Amino acid sequence: MALESCTDIPVTEVPVLKERGQREVFCGLTGIVWLHRKMQDAFFLVVGSRTCAHLIQSAAGVMIFAEPRFGTAILGERDLAGLADANEELDRVVDQLLNRRPDIGTLFLVGSCPSEVIKLDLSKAAERLNQRFFPKVRILNYSGSGIETTFTQGEDACLGSMVPVLPSGGAEPSLMVVGSLADVVEDQFKRLFDQLGIGPVYFFPPRRAANLPPVGTGTKILLAQPFLGETVRALIGRGATLLPSPYPLGVEGTTVWLEKAAKAWNIDKEHFQKVIGPAAARAKIGLERYRSALAGRKLFLFPDSQLEIPLARFLARECGMELVEVGTPYIDKLLIESELGLLPAGTFLSEGQDVERQLDRCRLARPDMTICGLGLANPLEAEGMTTKWSIELVFSPIQGYDQASDLAELFARPLERRKRLSV
Numbered sequence: 001m002a003l004e005s006c007t008d009i010p011v012t013e014v015p016v017l018k019e020r021g022q023r024e025v026f027c028g029l030t031g032i033v034w035l036h037r038k039m040q041d042a043f044f045l046v047v048g049s050r051t052c053a054h055l056i057q058s059a060a061g062v063m064i065f066a067e068p069r070f071g072t073a074i075l076g077e078r079d080l081a082g083l084a085d086a087n088e089e090l091d092r093v094v095d096q097l098l099n100r101r102p103d104i105g106t107l108f109l110v111g112s113c114p115s116e117v118i119k120l121d122l123s124k125a126a127e128r129l130n131q132r133f134f135p136k137v138r139i140l141n142y143s144g145s146g147i148e149t150t151f152t153q154g155e156d157a158c159l160g161s162m163v164p165v166l167p168s169g170g171a172e173p174s175l176m177v178v179g180s181l182a183d184v185v186e187d188q189f190k191r192l193f194d195q196l197g198i199g200p201v202y203f204f205p206p207r208r209a210a211n212l213p214p215v216g217t218g219t220k221i222l223l224a225q226p227f228l229g230e231t232v233r234a235l236i237g238r239g240a241t242l243l244p245s246p247y248p249l250g251v252e253g254t255t256v257w258l259e260k261a262a263k264a265w266n267i268d269k270e271h272f273q274k275v276i277g278p279a280a281a282r283a284k285i286g287l288e289r290y291r292s293a294l295a296g297r298k299l300f301l302f303p304d305s306q307l308e309i310p311l312a313r314f315l316a317r318e319c320g321m322e323l324v325e326v327g328t329p330y331i332d333k334l335l336i337e338s339e340l341g342l343l344p345a346g347t348f349l350s351e352g353q354d355v356e357r358q359l360d361r362c363r364l365a366r367p368d369m370t371i372c373g374l375g376l377a378n379p380l381e382a383e384g385m386t387t388k389w390s391i392e393l394v395f396s397p398i399q400g401y402d403q404a405s406d407l408a409e410l411f412a413r414p415l416e417r418r419k420r421l422s423v
């Protein structure tokens with residue numbers, strides 16, 4: 001891996017096909033699925049309809065042994081028709097919930113399409129309820145509604161709602177890693193930062209919502225996820241500085257990501273190489289196993305999770321896949337510019353979606369692997385194409401050195417399976 005050459009690549013003006021047609025997306029409520037697992041003392045109360053409740057329950061699965069940490073306050077017909085006071089109903093549900101669940105430290109009121117249609121002001125509701133329950137329970141609100149967004153924007157909205165209540169960190173230097181990571185990945189990064197001599201390091205979101213990280217002019221942000229534009233801008237608004245970087249997917253992405261922090265902490269190159277060298281070498285060997293299954297295979301990415309560009313960069317540069325089209329819901333240069341220059345020259349990049357036209361392009365190209373949302377995967381599989389659900393990548397630990405080969409395997413496995421089936 002050529003660390004120097006990769007960071008020195010100039011950001012090119014990549015031509016982008018912009019499409020604004022029909023889209024196939026999930027709404028931001030989906031973020032609750034991984035956020036409730038991450039923040040163990042938080043509860044997510046969706047204020048919505050039965051449709052919202054079904055979405056969350058089917059996406060998160062039913063927890064049999066544990067008390068769930070998400071639920072839906074269902075707006076009935078009387079609420080929707082304006083015949084009942086939805087605020088009173090909401091207060092009653094929150095009362096019941098908090099009486100029954102003393103383990104809840106932070107309660108998120110999550111807005112939905114129905115709550116927005118009846119103009120239920122959840123920020124006012126949170127203010128009112130905080131007067132009664134804070135400091136024992138902090139009540140925050142954000143919106144998970146909308147099909148004009150990507151499902152990962154639910155995390156952005158959730159973290160964004162926490163930024164105003166983060167304690168002030170002043171000019172004290174610290175590193176804040178922003179974006180949900182699996183605990184195991186977080187621990188690996190923490191060890192590497194410790195060995196490098198970088199700290200204090202805070203992860204946002206924290207494992208307990210009550211342990212909010214401080215933010216101030218000394219805070220340097222490293223983004224772990226490429227869909228947190230609102231959160232980053234709010235953190236910058238509180239004085240923090242973003243360290244622009246590719247994302248920690250694959251050996252190359254992880255190395256450059258760590259290197260950005262190392263540079264900000266003036267860690268000398270030799271020490272950096274000594275610390276990351278063994279893990280990077282191990283990861284490279286692990287990747288080799290899957291490279292032969294992936295190299296030269298054609299890849300088509302539909303816009304869904306917002307992870308598409310970093311993923312495409314990893315699968316092209318480290319696994320040798322050929323990119324047919326890299327679709328992404330939207331391009332936020334603040335978040336993704338460092339990645340754009342790493343895509344192979346001539347990559348066909350599309351932003352937004354006109355699903356029928358994109359399906360036509362996909363069928364015409366007959367890629368070996370298609371990464372797409374759940375709604376498109378089954379029809380494409382029925383047409384004989386191999387697909388991977390992009391949502392799975394948000395739920396899986398895929399960042400960092402120790403996960404690089406697991407990430408490659410996620411794509412190699414279905415290709416191998418299809419090869420065996422077709423023999």
Ligand code: SF4
Pocket residue numbers: 027028029048049051052053055111112113114144145146147
């Ligand atoms: S928030 Fe809107 S898009 Fe999401 S499940 Fe509820 S009604 Fe559907």
